[in-house]
Amino acid sequence: MSSNNQVISTGTTNRDGVAVFDSTAATSRFRLSLITAQKDADFTFLNLPQSRVETSRFDVGGLQSNAARYQAFLYGDRDLYRPGDTVRTNTIVRTEAWQAPPANLPVKLRLLLPTGKEYASLRQKLSADGAFESRFILPSAIMTGLYTLEVLTGNDVLLTSRQISVEEFIPDRLKVTVQAAPAVAKPGQSVEAQITALNLFGPPAADRKFEVEFSLKEKAFKPKNFPNYTFQISSGERKRGNGYDQEATPISDRFEKTTREGTTDAAGRGTATYEVPDYSDLGTLEGAAFTTVFDESGRPVNRLATFEVQTQPVLFGIKNLPELVSTRQAVSTQLVALTPQGQPTTAQAQVRVVRLLWETVIERQGGRYIYNSQKREEVITTQTRTVGANRGRKRRSASPLPTPASTRCAWPGPAPPPTWPAAFTPTVLVTPRAIPLR
Template sequence: MSSMKLRRTSLSTILVTLFLLFGCSSSNVVEIVSVTPQGEVPLLATIEIEFSKDLAPPDKQNMWLEDEYVEFTPAIAGKFKWVSARRLLFSPDAPLEAIQEYEAEVSDLVLFQTGLSPDFDDFTFHTPDFDAVKADVFWTHIPHQYYTVTVQANLHFNYPVQPEQLREHLEVRRDGERIADVQIISEQPSEVIAVTIGEVQQEDAEQLFTIAVREGLMSVVGKKALQDTREFNTALPPITQLAVTGVASGYDGATGWIEVATTQMVDEKDLDEYVRVRPGRGLQYFVSDNIFRIEGDFGSEQTVELIIEKGLPGMFGGKLEQEFRQQVSFVDIQPAVNFADRRGRYLMFGGEHNLEINAVNVDELDIEVSEVFANNVLHFLNQHRWFDYDYGYNPTFYVGDFGKELYDETVQLSTGRNWLGRHVINLKRVLESRRRGIYVVRASSSEDRWIQDSKIIALSDLALIARLADDQITVFVNSIEKGLPVEGVDVTVVSTNNQQLFSGRTDAGGMVRFENVRLEADGFTPRMLTAVKGEDFNFLDLDDARVETSRFDVGGLSQPSREYVTFIYGERDLYRPGETAHISGIVRNEHIRPVSNTPVICKIISPRGRVFREYKLGLNAEGSFEQAVDIPDYALTGRYKIEVYNGAEVLIGTSAINVEEFVPDKVRVRLSGKEKSYRPGERLRVDLEAEYLFGASAANLRYEADVQLKHRAYRSDAYPDYSFSHSSVKNTRIENTMLDGTLDA
């Protein structure tokens, strides 16, 4: 009996002991409670992790930290912030990669000195796969055939698509029958591709269009093609009916906008009569394809009523059969941070050192200023050489070990919702650094670091201009403040692999020239210039600053002699037999100084290659000569070559004239139009008047015309420095029109 009792007591003791052990262990474990967002995340996202216990001490909270609390694969540049003792935010410095899977592992660094045991599960997320989003279908004109209509479809994707690749994966059906006459209008990669469906039979019945984007289509991002075929079914009302297919809205500063999509284009002149917005003041209307846009002052209204009255006519005869009413909410515009000057890199060394930053819907800005050391400038530039601007995001420059962070600060912005706020960053504090180099300024939202803009800045008074020839590099240094040449500047040429190739000092003209570049460089390629004078340092990236010269004649002088530069000219380059040509020449040496009192020989070579005339002349004190050349009536017609030799009969210059018996009559053409402006759908009339230069009318001549209409950006005399080109309304593409015929009498 006592033995049985002992066993029961021992068993109870063991159970209590195990309970205590497991109880203590459970209370000492910290876990991840939640991760947001999960699964598919947008390219711009902030990741929040909540833990089961308090971890971060107060001195680590509410500040951006560079400690790697979470390791991402592939790596994501960004910073962490503890918004509370158990909530950790990660904000990427830039958008996430498109079509990318990410893995995340929480580090033990999150435990600090708490003594807790981690029980963290790894988590994964991914950015959206490539997909076709929607298709808008509407009536429109066939280009240049305003008496014929077609159906256009705008296909929307979440990543840009090459139009030619879409052609192989596109199928369009009308009422179940496949349409073969499908043409892709768009020429450049875009997220919206326009497609026309050819001439469509106008029917009184509704037509059902099925647009299929087949699997296998690849976006410009690559990586992963469209996995499944996407089909969009759209019912298009007959051309005699106008229907509203969608309404979108937005708000930008003091101006709100509403965009209305319809099944056919409307006339801008009719909108003021048929469209009302309550409340709304100062409404303006704009039309593009099947979308008309309403802009106006809606005050602080969050919701307005859009009314489109019955009878609104379309451009092709359709009418709105029923009154359209809809409550329209104004959504907030996306938060954004941008430098006012996007391209400039230089601030004057002795100036105010101010940078203007624009922000909208951002309450706090984090300003970070870092320095890139002079010896690391090239490596830093190479790291950011191929920034991808395809998605319109701002660049992000990482300094890392190429320099150091000088300071950071947080500023409050007091602008209202949806209003553009401006802040001035003063960089005078960077002058406290004793090292030469350039600077990187980054401004970002305090909440979401990927809402940011970064900028490379050089504080200098030294403006650099470089000319790279085949075997020579010439550098000019001027003062930015005074615009005058700067003497005594130490200029260094650095190769692509960061080796010093040449160094020199500018002369009184602010110029330094490096000769024999091919031999001295010994296989190295110049990539960057640096300029130093006292505490002033500047650089010039030769790749980034290179001027594309393919459009220009930059071959330079083509001279037969290296010792002389000869310019030969006449009063004109065309003569008739029996006339006299007056030929003049100017001769300079290689230093562009006159060659005076020196004999020269001038030869005129006939079209058959024989010497037609030869003159022995002498240069005057200015290094020039003149000679009259008689052209007899029997002279051969064609091109005559002029050759000038020095006394040793070495060719030093050439030119040419033409001798022609008859020159075709020249015609002057005048174009004029009755009106200076036209609206969509109106006929453009152009009057052409042609006459010969000697006064007679050019009657019954055949003509050919290439009519080109191009969009011109709007400019305001009242706001000459403001660009009005950034609008959500996209210009339509206008094909060239070829015309031919015969002029009347």
């Protein structure tokens, strides 16, 4: 089909499922836009303008021939070298028909400096297998940077090239270990990062400056015995997203990084203390102590230690709903209460059924009017249930609802304002006119 809805050409697939169009599609004055395929009641289509792949960042030029009609493949032992190392390479040369060229064919291998000037050149002859080996010795005072190896024929026809890096690399002079204690902390508790720094093949690294950056982030709670349950926690905050959608902000936005500094003692040890903020009802958090110890020249050596912060004794989960459910039928769901270790327990939870209403309004932007869909939440019912009667599970049923809705589970308490600052707010959304788990 053309872009103006005209049939350019038709065809039928052969026994291999391949259809070949004649030259009409290429010579037509119409622009090809759509391809359709149909067999009985099965129908599909391919929209070509919407299926294009941007190839500017890929090497899609394909294999290009050269005047010598040879292909060369150059490889080495590694891509990174230090001054004073030896660069060893192997080269295989083939014809365009993938045959070995004549033996003793003269070839040239050049090594170019990062400035583009030639540093060294070797003349070689191919073996009977169409290959040769070579090596370059890099002086200790050689320039660092990106070098280029080029393979050429005897009459200077470029066959292939390869880049290598020559850099000064100084290994770490310190051996640093860091441990966070305790491994599992509570809000308001102190966590210590215990640092030990040793000079490699030497005494302890005394009087060395160190920095420790403490940070917190969300940690997904995924117990092995409950893979079909969601324990995701809502931050209770909202922001405007693309298309005016309301999106929950990450809980990590609440956390601030804290830096501690110090100096190692005579035994090469140091301690940094972090006071865990008094967070509550944010699930399980993962803390990190990113430690940097500086050697005598000021070069940093980094290590990382992690710890857990458990902000609530019980974690509530809601069993996932199928993507599609029947309309006008009651749907039941299961709630689960687990300890941070993933063991079933008993606890009271506030279960709330919320109806999601999408309202379309007309807004004026500039000199024109646009339609904008806004979501509004309407609380249908709120109940306090004891979760944990059956290995931590509790079944909750619901009657049919005429509109999409969601189920939320939280610690029992007074009804909150429009936003839901719940201790735990996992949300299960149901497709339009489907029945949510209640």
